[in-house]
Amino acid sequence: MQYTVSASVFLAIIIVIRLRRPTHSRSRVDEAFTVFTAVVFGVLIAATAWGQAILQLVGVAVEASH
Template structure:
């Protein structure tokens, strides 16, 4: 039996969509890409990977805030 992780599938789709040249994208194509990326973010967020990314971004934001003072 073959199982497909939806988050991995969406990550692959995003990778191939973003490899295309910017000039060849229409507005609807860009909107579709944004929706796919949002869906990927929602799927990744509750996972340990998503929590790790959130912690890294939080530390980065805190470092930028401290550097700005």
């Protein structure tokens, strides 16, 4: 479990750094790498209790919007 949390924190830092850069200088490969990193982050965080809480909050928000 420690490796999952550590990898998640590392990926979150990478995502924040990459998204702070100006958007006009990004290539398709750069954007694809950012999306891939975000997806991997989502998969890693989903296995944690924090990820499950986020999933429940999103589910409540979706049900409230209907």
